Amino acid sequence: MSNVPADLHYTKDHEWIKVAADGTAVIGITDHAQAALGDVTFVDLPKVGAAFNHGDVFGTVESVKAASDLYSPISCEVLEANSGLNNSPDLVNREPYGGAWMIKVKVKNPAELASLLDAAGYAATL
Amino acid sequence: MSDTLSRTPLFALHVELGGRIVPFAGWEMPVQYTGIIEEHMAVRKTAGLFDVSHMGEARVRGRDAAKFLDGIMTNEMSTIKVGMARYTVMCQPDGGCVDDLIVYRLAEEEFLICLNASNAPKDIAWMRAHLGSHQVEVLDECAAWAQLALQGPLAEQILALVTSTPLASIKRFGFVLGEVAGATGCIISRTGYTGSLGFEIYLPAASAEKVARALLTSGKPHGLVPAGLGARDSLRLEANYPLYGHEISERISPIQAGLGWTVKFAKPAFIGREALHRQAQGGPxxxxxxxxxxxxxxxxxxxxxxxxxxxxxxxxxxxxxxxxxxxxxxxxxxxxxxxxxxxxxxxxxxxxxxxxxxxxxxx
Missing domain, CATH: 2.40.30.110 (Aminomethyltransferase beta-barrel domains)
Incomplete structure (x- = not known):
């Protein structure tokens, strides 16, 4: 069974988001997503300052088997992209909720968070 | 094509081993167990065991078997020695590929042909449609055989643990009939689709699970892992082996695919000869x-x-x-x-x- 931490929000497309009190958030993909992708070989991430609306494609995660788009769970502006994934894309398989966070963002519209799934809601989709 | 997917005799073992099952060419097959890269590297460094029982088999036998095959295959069939195998393409009149195949000569007048899974019914129908007046019969043996591919530098050492059949004397593209892990009537062939050393073992379907378990158990201390179709694809691409439907197809001829060495224009006649000759002369x-x-x-x-x-x-x-x-x-x-x-x-x-x-x- 895949791991679904209780303190995160989720999309049906298998992204997770962890929101901090200061209005920033960190986004990645779930344990279920990394298992389905298999060996990740490359993560294509946006530049600092890029802006996305809820549901926009913000990057691509590539495995031996397939390339999959990454969807922004919320409207946001990118503050930092995880450069560690450049040299170690396999972190996505090993630490999907830790070392393999993908982007740190400024949340534009906190009200959108209400549309996301909680851990129980996401687990029910798997 | 049927809507229902077929399962090989090893399906339950794949599930038990944690294989991720996907549909492939009408079959439910494991794409990976632990990970494509890990399984790939095991084949390059130690050994991997693939279930390739989805591949089809046809037996062609009769007085005119070699002559018949020479008329439908691009490579020369009549010169294959008993106990040896040869890679060939079977072409349409326009030079497009019906399939690519390995032909094993079991006896002077008897051949076993390995067919791609998705093409097996088409291949058998094609062969039967071109029998002409040849004294030969084409038997569909797809259900009778299972196939295991044991590939990697330690393949011979591992196979020797479960068979009394001498292996060292089997040449590349040679084969012997023998026993593996108590299963008799196996064909042990020094062939493969990975670019590493290894064997392909044709065995009676009912013996497949016993033999696969024996190999995995004996080979584990030597680094043998079960390997799936994902690693099979990345291995064959590193070795530049064609995959039907990709590098060769009904629209891509052996000349276009760089397989001109399998096309023997010295043969008097075979299906596709004229079209392939034009491509070879004028450039595709x-x-x-x-x-x-x-x-x-x-x-x-x-x-x-x-x-x-x-x-x-x-x-x-x-x-x-x-x-x-x-x-x-x-x-x-x-x-x-x-x-x-x-x-x-x-x-x-x-x-x-x-x-x-x-x-x-x-x-």
Whole structure:
């Protein structure tokens, strides 16, 4: 069974988001997503300052088997992209909720968070 | 095509071993167990065991068997020695490929032919439609056989643990009939589809699970792992072996695919000879190239190849090469561009330079 931490929000497309009190958030993909992708070989991430609306494609995660788009769970502006994934894309398989966070963002519209799934809601989709 | 997927005799074992099951060519097959890269590297460094029981088999026998096969295959069949196998293509009159096959000569007048899974019914129908007045019969033995591919530098050492059949004397593309893990009536063949040393074992379907378990148990201390179709694909692409439906197909001939060495124009007549001869003389309109990328993105099937701003081809297969640590692939490229140093491929809007390879990435 895949791991679904209780303190995160989720999309049906298998992204997770962890929101901090200061209005920033960190986004990645779930344990279920990394298992389905298999060996990740490359993560294509946006530049600092890029802006996305809820549901926009913000990057691509590539495995031996397939390339999959990454969807922004919320409207946001990118503050930092995880450069560690450049040299170690396999972190996505090993630490999907830790070392393999993908982007740190400024949340534009906190009200959108209400549309996301909680851990129980996401687990029910798997 | 039937809507229901077939299962090999090893389906329950795949599930027990944690294989991720996917539909492939009408079969439910494991694409991976622990991970494609790990399984790939095991085959390069130790050994991997693949279930390839989805592959089909046809037995061709009769007084005219060799002559019949010479008339439908591009390679020479009558000169195969008993106990040896040969790779060949079976072509349409226009030179397109019906299938690519391995032909085993069991006796002077008896051959066993290995067919691609998705083509097996088509191949058997094609062979039967071209029997003519030959004294020969084509038997469908797809259900009778299971196939295991034991591949990797330690394959011989591992196989020797479970068979009393002498292995050292089997030449490349040679085979013997023998016993493996108590199962009699097996064909042990020094062939493979990975670019590493190894064997393919044809065995009665009812014995498959017993033999696979014996191999996995005996081979585990030597680094043998079960390997899935994902690693099979990345291994064959590193070795530049064609996959039907990608590098060869009904629209891509053996001449275009760089398999001209399998086409024996010295034979008096065979289906496709005239069309293939024209291509070989005048040069085909397009041909298959092997490439690598100095990039992190993989160019996948269908990605468009450019010369400058002009589309000149498309990617046929693409994956990450675990040995090179970079993307590799094949593409069908229009005549005049097959040795160009300035080709690019479009990957999600990025133009990535193609580095053409003249040799397989592993040998």
């Amino acid at each position: 309109t397009s041909s298959v190239v092997l490439f690598s990328l100095d990039d992190r993105r993989i160019a996948r099937q269908g990605a468009v190849v450019y010369s400058g701003e002009t589309p000149v081809g498309e990617v046929l297969s693409g994956t990450q090469s675990p040995v090179l640590g970079k993307p590799i692939g094949t593409a069908l490229v229009a005549a005049g561009h097959a040795s160009s140093a300035s080709l690019t491929v479009d990957i999600r809007g990025n133009r990535i330079p193609l580095h053409l390879a003249t040799e397989p990435f592993v040998k």
